[in-house]
Amino acid sequence: MPNKLHIVNGDAFGDKLRVSGIDGDILVWRESLYEGPIGMQMSDSVLLSIRAAYMNLQHGIPEELFKSITLQQEKAMDRLAEDIDEIVLWFEHDLYDQLMLCYLLSRLFALPNPSLKLSLLSINQFPGVEFFHGLGQLNVDQITQLHDKWLPVNEDQLLLACKVWTAYSASEPLLMATLLEEDLSALPFLQKALQANSERYPSSQNGLSANQQLILELIGEEEMPILSLFKRVSQTASHYGLGDLQFWAIVDSIRKCEIPLVRLAGGDKLPVYGEPLPPHFEEWRLQRSDTGKLVHAGEQDHIYLNGMNDWIGGVHLLGKKGLWRRNAATTGFLKM
Template sequence: MPKKLHIVNGNAFGDKLRASGIDGDILVWRESLCEGPIGIQMSDSVLLSMRAAYMNNRHGIPKEMFKSTTLQQEKALDKPAEDVDEIVLWFEHDLYDQLMLCYLLTRLFALPNPSFKLSLLSINQFPGVEFFHGLGQLNVNQITQLHDKWLPVSEDQLLLACKVWMAYSASEPLLMATLLEEDLSALPFLQKALEANFERYPSMQNGLNTIQQLILEFIGDGEVLVLSLFKKVSQTASQYGLGDLQYWTIVDSIRKCEAPLVHLTGGDKLPSYSEALPPQFEKWRLHRTDMGKLVHTCELDHLYLNGIDDWIGGVHLLGKKDIWRRNSISTGFVKM
């Protein structure tokens, strides 16, 4: 009997898909490719150590656990079970998933003499779900309706995915800027996802990325509950598909710096990997500092004040000057 392998993002959806009675095995992909240093081959030992250190520093993920999980996943891609005759990829429309999809298509396309078909189910809505942000929202009955709705992956999709991963892995963002001017319709959700990636770069006007700017904007001149801010930013910037740990890191990027732009009351440490929410976390609040107000209105520049040490794909943004920034007028990049 033909056998399928379903590759999905996230344990929650993986468990529901399994409970839906789907035919085949399920591989849950546990990697956040929109964070940390990126390369063509993610199992490269040097790159893997760099990523493990990044994830440990940012989120408290144990280094050895991160390495072992990554290597197990990569091994599953290197040699799918010999009796698998179809691999089905289940991925959503947001940046988080689209980057993962491009990487997986690139890896599977590069395998010598594959003996399996490659199929894709990628959606950005579901009937009856008013605000669709992910497959994990769906219940088992709804997921059952998606059985056998996947479509064969075309050569155009494979070639585009490879092109995207090559550009995203590059040490400069110029290839990505070129991509944004090309026809990306072979993967219909890719255009908006890559536009969201563009918005992750610091602005020429004040050195903030789009989510940092949103945080300052939503706080305004008062105080905002940390959890309500997370919900509002998540809904407004749903095209990113980032989770709570990523948002706490973004808050800390403008909080725990030389000249803080926001101040936290109620506690000092935002949650890390596998940590429960702190006591009375629902009462913790953020407000803008005077410096935050001046940066928000572009009277001061966040990077000139605080610098940056972060990665967007293969691009390392490091220091206070000569940093790649986005030019919103031309959807290009400049160093300043």
């Protein structure tokens, strides 16, 4: 019998797939490729050190643990050509998964095994699931229904994935802007995912990313429980695939800055990697500051006030001026 490997995102789904009866081994890919510095070769020692330091600062992930997991995954990928006949990739529609899918397809395309069969199962809905946000929602019986529903990966999909990863790894967003004007239908969920990626850049109007703007908008004039806010943002911006750690980091980007745009009542430190939710966390609330109201209305500029130090793919956004921004009038980018 041919040796089959399923590559999935998330241990919760991987555990269910193991008991579903679907044949094949399972490799869970544990990475968040829409955070931190990105390059063409993710195992590069210099990049990996910078990336591990970023994840430690952002989420409290121990640097050596992050490096170890990354290198283990990359080595497993390098060995795939040795004893695997077919690989099935299971990935969803959101930015989190689509970036991971493009990276893995670009890596698999480079493997020295022309006879390796690649298949893909990529969905954005499932019958009976009213609000589908991920494969991890499905129970074992539902997962079993997806057996053999995957389709062969074709050359157009592989070439497109390579173009996406090259553009995403670039130190300027211009390749990505050009790519967004092209036909991306070979991977049907890619267009919306890459548009979401562009919305991570600060706006030319007030310096906020789309999710920062959404947070201020949903809070409104009163206070809002932070868990309720997380649920609302996750539903409204489901095409990002935000996890809780990513959401806390976005909140902190407008809370722990020089001139805060939001205030947190109930506690001071949001959870990091490996920590349980604090006691009475359901009572913690967020409120816009006076400056936050002005920035939300476009009367002040978050970047000019607070600057930033963050990465979007290979683009390092550092400082208060001369940063790449999302052009509010077009789909392109400008420096200001």
